[in-house]
Amino acid sequence: MTSARAEILEWLVQRVTAAILAVCVIVHLAVIVIAVQGGVTSKEIVARVGGSVPWLLFYSVFVVSVALHAPVGLRNILREYTSFGRRTTHWIMAAVCVLILVMGFRAVIGLYGLGA
């Protein structure tokens, strides 16, 4: 892949995931506002998401979108404020993507499993 093509696709991935994340964040904010009434407990969280396939799917899309979205923004920042080369920033992007995926799915799948 040419660097021009890679650049365009990275940009596009960030924008497409941004649109998906906008929907996810609106739902997330609504859940936060509703859940915070009367305090949050682990029991409440498990009662809502445990064993729920719709919530499993929702949070999976959320985590995957963030994992693709955030590294591109981080890459821009590193490229603009540091002298890291293209290869270095790509490795950092990949590492952040994997970190978000692993930590995110650990929480999402863990909480889903508690309801089974």
Added chain:
Amino acid sequence: MKAHRNHANYWAFALHRLSGVALLFFLPAHFYVLGLAVEQAATLDMFLSWTEAPLVKLLETGLVILLAAHMTGGLRVLAIEFLAWRDWQKSVVAITGGLSVAAGLLFLLNAG
């Protein structure tokens, strides 16, 4: 703020970048704490009761505002890039700011 940067759209960019970085740093902590539910529910509940403290609630409100600001600011960027140009850019910035603060207030009022 340097003179050439002192206009609404630049402030919107600065807030978008700052909120993005802040959320990226918050995310691993968020996932870690949620992961506690699986094997250490007691620790998670201890943590959750800690978040009931007024100061922590205020910090959480800040997070809600940052999340709402990054989301509304991101929609603003998408509108600039994918829709026909509109001349009311400054109003859009004001609306995104207003919505973000409103989200924070909504959270704070319900947390009370």
Added chain:
Amino acid sequence: MSSETITVEIWRGKEEGEFQTYQVPRMESQTVLDIVTYVQRNLDPGLSYRFACRVGVCGSCAMTVNGKPRWTCRTHIDKVAGDGTLRIQPLRNLPVIRDLAVDMTDFFEKWTQAKAQFVPTATRADDFAQVSPDDPQRKEASAGIECINCGVCYSACDTVAWLGDYLGPAALNRAWTLHNDVRDGGRAERLKAISGSGGCQACHSHQSCFELCPKHLNPTASIAGLKRATVKAALKGEI
């Protein structure tokens, strides 16, 4: 009016240098270029600066005035020195040759890199191209063609400051007007040239270019158009 003076600080030197202070008599409808010219003719003949037409056509007299890049020939003192002080520096993001004159080589080099020149497709045997003024593409082109290459947008742009190889608002705006010229044959190659790490995707829509362009052009909107065009081309496999 003429008995009043204004205190003016002007940059002297190259990248290393210092501000020198001058007292200049105030005149009615005085421009920043008038001030600089007064200093050079009456107070300090060694002052270097660049100008030609004095009427906002040639684009040679841009400088940083109180922190913002401006075309100095059409910037009135009343508008920019409300508090009575005036600080004049060379344009940002370009190497300083001396005092207020910068080396514009990078700026024009990037126009070439962006392939921002017309590629003809017709020969002299062909008839004139018929382009309706109402044609949407023609309107897009018209919105951006009045650029005078003054470098104000390039100097205002933080992305240029942060990414050395970013092509900048002026070159990309020019690329967009050509992209909308139905007679042009260089679209595919140009879209390739304006992608990549210094290309249109690097723009963050700060809109400082739009804010400060003396011709009220909107490079941010032009660059947004290029972003969409490059995505279309990439999805079709052309880039």
